[in-house]
Amino acid sequence: MTWTPHATVAVIVEDDRGRFLMVEEISSGRIVFNQPAGHVEEGEPILDAVRRETLEETGWQVEPRHFLGVYTYKAPANGVTYYRFCYYAEAVQRRSTELDDGIIAAHWLDLDEIRQLGSKxxxxxxxxxxxxxRNGRRYPLDVVVDTQT
Incomplete structure (x- = not known):
């Protein structure tokens, strides 16, 4: 059996009121909340994936500003290991667009509201x-070397 980890991006977007852009979606038959996030497509520059996933899942055009880190997670539901490249991006403009399948809605939630979601x-x-x-983790975008750009 070949081990095939999944490369994903996740995007933190905070508005001027301290709320975060969140996605309400259906995953494995349940309603959950996540940042705008998704798989990096083959041959796609990672910053393009940041922009694309956020637009497809929320209707917001964003511009990446900082890299936060690579986070690994082995999902208990399917046993898949995910490598999550997390970025901070600024909201540029709300676009009228149809959201991806499985996306219920995009929401702006404050940190307390997000914490209260718990197992959701x-x-x-x-x-x-x-x-x-929120604790100040920020790295320059060029810390991730992407030879596809």
Missing amino acids: LRSPLVLRCIEDY
């Missing part, structure tokens, strides 16, 4: 990434 968070990394951002 898609994974423990959702809150961990936000807390790392």
Whole structure:
């Protein structure tokens, strides 16, 4: 059996009121909340994946500003290991667009509202990434070398 980890991006977007852009979605038959996030497509520059996933899942055009880190998670539901490249991005403009299949809605939630979601968070990394951002974790975008750009 070949081990095939999944490369994903997750995007922290905070508005001027301290609320975070969150996605309400259906995963494995249950309603969960996550940052805008998804798989990096083959041949796709990672910052393009950040922009694309956020637009597809929320209707917001964003511009990446900082890299927060690589987070690993082995999902108990399917045994898949995910490598989550987490970024902070600024909201640029709301676009009128149809959201991806499985997406119920995009919401702006404050940190207390996100914490109260508890087991409705898609994974423990959702809150961990936000807390790392709130604690000042920030790296320049060029810390990730992407030869596809």
